[in-house]
Amino acid sequence: MNASSDRILVGTRKGTFALERRSKQQWRPALLGHAGVVVNFVVRDPGTDTLWAALGHGHWGAKLSRSRDAGKTWQDAPQITYPEGARYLDMPPGADPGQAKPAFKSAKLQKLWSIAFGPLGRMYVGTIPGGLFVSDDAGESFALNLPLWNHESRGGDLFQGEGSGVSHWFGTPASEGEFAPGIHSIAIDPRNPDRLLVAISTAGVLETTDGGKTWRSRNRGLVMDYLPDPNAEWGHDPHYLELCPAQPDHVWQQNHCGVFYSSDGAATWKKVSQPTCGVHFGFPVAVDAEQGKTAWVVPGKSDMQRTTVDGGLFVARSNDGGESWQALRNGLPQQDAYDVVYRHALDNSGDTLAFGSTTGNLYVSEDRGESWQSVGNNLPPIYSVRFA
Amino acid sequence: MVKVELTPHLFTFFPDLKGRQLLVAAGTVAEVVRKLDEIAPGIGFYICDERGSLRTHVNIFIGENRVGDRQRLTDAVPEGSRVYIMQALSGG
Numbered sequence: 001m002n003a004s005s006d007r008i009l010v011g012t013r014k015g016t017f018a019l020e021r022r023s024k025q026q027w028r029p030a031l032l033g034h035a036g037v038v039v040n041f042v043v044r045d046p047g048t049d050t051l052w053a054a055l056g057h058g059h060w061g062a063k064l065s066r067s068r069d070a071g072k073t074w075q076d077a078p079q080i081t082y083p084e085g086a087r088y089l090d091m092p093p094g095a096d097p098g099q100a101k102p103a104f105k106s107a108k109l110q111k112l113w114s115i116a117f118g119p120l121g122r123m124y125v126g127t128i129p130g131g132l133f134v135s136d137d138a139g140e141s142f143a144l145n146l147p148l149w150n151h152e153s154r155g156g157d158l159f160q161g162e163g164s165g166v167s168h169w170f171g172t173p174a175s176e177g178e179f180a181p182g183i184h185s186i187a188i189d190p191r192n193p194d195r196l197l198v199a200i201s202t203a204g205v206l207e208t209t210d211g212g213k214t215w216r217s218r219n220r221g222l223v224m225d226y227l228p229d230p231n232a233e234w235g236h237d238p239h240y241l242e243l244c245p246a247q248p249d250h251v252w253q254q255n256h257c258g259v260f261y262s263s264d265g266a267a268t269w270k271k272v273s274q275p276t277c278g279v280h281f282g283f284p285v286a287v288d289a290e291q292g293k294t295a296w297v298v299p300g301k302s303d304m305q306r307t308t309v310d311g312g313l314f315v316a317r318s319n320d321g322g323e324s325w326q327a328l329r330n331g332l333p334q335q336d337a338y339d340v341v342y343r344h345a346l347d348n349s350g351d352t353l354a355f356g357s358t359t360g361n362l363y364v365s366e367d368r369g370e371s372w373q374s375v376g377n378n379l380p381p382i383y384s385v386r387f388a
Numbered sequence: 389m390v391k392v393e394l395t396p397h398l399f400t401f402f403p404d405l406k407g408r409q410l411l412v413a414a415g416t417v418a419e420v421v422r423k424l425d426e427i428a429p430g431i432g433f434y435i436c437d438e439r440g441s442l443r444t445h446v447n448i449f450i451g452e453n454r455v456g457d458r459q460r461l462t463d464a465v466p467e468g469s470r471v472y473i474m475q476a477l478s479g480g
Contacts, residue, residue, distance in 0.1 A: 061443055079433055
């Protein structure tokens with residue numbers, strides 16, 4: 001048995017909740033803050049113990065909020081803003097990159113979507129429209145990572161001119177307002193914090209090995225079924241990406257077009273969907289902290305339906321790098337359940353897993369997914385579940 | 389001076405403003421927002437985005453007139469007028 005955290009932070013459409021273990025298998029959710037506000041992501045910085053929440057106010061815009069007392073009180077943090085002159089090429093859905101006439105848009109913060117922490121006060125925030133913001137002072141100030149923003153795949157440096165006029169980045173329906181790309185996954189290599197993988201809807205995976213000075217695509221082996229060239233370098237739609245902390249060369253992604261696994265640090269990917277077991281479409285993936293070949297997904301039925309497979313909610317686990325999958329249904333509703341689990345709403349800590357759905361249900365397993373218990377119902381739609 | 393009135397929703401995030409009379413010296417709506425941000429740091433980014441444009445679902449009235457320039461907030465604010473900063477009712 002691996003030790004697990006006893007506290008889970010839950011971001012919902014209507015506030016931040018904490019799910020706490022009172023005793024074995026006794027979990028109880030309670031409102032922790034931000035009542036009525038969209039909370040896209042909420043997470044604890046292990047370096048400072050500060051809680052960070054990525055808020056989306058309907059009227060007042062995206063805001064970072066933080067708590068230094070475990071969630072008793074929250075304050076607005078230093079805010080993230082796009083610098084003057086930041087622009088991007090608007091690529092509407094369905095546009096052919098070779099044919100579309102580019103439209104330049106001024107970049108404004110639409111959504112705070114993901115947060116990650118490196119050593120020595122380094123903090124990353126992934127946003128829509130596709131900017132990675134970096135702090136080197138534990139969140140006291142943030143700067144847009146310009147090499148990624150100006151990447152050639154996105155049309156080059158638009159601060160200075162018109163670049164190449166072609167962007168291979170598209171957008172995501174998760175953008176609020178304008179259709180724009182979003183950074184939802186930020187994976188830091190524990191062996192070398194200057195090595196990062198980011199995953200972007202819709203563009204693909206990029207890697208830096210020099211702390212963000214240069215970036216390159218990491219999409220070899222990914223295939224897609226919505227562009228004429230299924231093996232194109234760009235245009236992929238990873239839904240979520242995670243690496244194994246103890247074996248960082250083992251990387252997984254739940255993609256729009258299936259589950260993909262890499263054993264060489266994302267240099268090459270292998271499709272490991274198993275449609276006969278229902279494993280193909282979905283949003284989240286959780287990777288075991290010790291065993292890189294072990295991961296969990298929550299399958300959904302096709303991108304056209306985006307519900308459970310035939311009304312039964314289940315988690316699928318692989319212990320062999322996706323060669324085989326086990327459907328784990330014990331304790332989960334198997335009839336008339338139409339829960340959808342978003343990309344940040346599945347997490348693991350030791351042998352404990354937790355996930356939440358857009359129908360406001362929370363489930364916990366304390367035995368690596370073998371059995372589940374419902375620990376919260378009637379919550380607001382759940383966007384994020386993270387062990388604290 | 390210009391008297392500023394806020395939607396009570398903003399008191400959720402800036403509780404110190406509740407019940408307080410807000411008088412600012414300003415000639416344009418942009419100056420009103422800037423002066424308000426000096427009183428309550430951060431409130432300007434609630435009302436406007438990082439380019440200084442009024443957020444989509446926020447409205448400002450000068451007296452009974454809705455602000456015309458939502459991009460740069462150049463509308464003049466006469467001395468002694470009232471400025472209302474409110475949530476736009478967008479249906480629902």
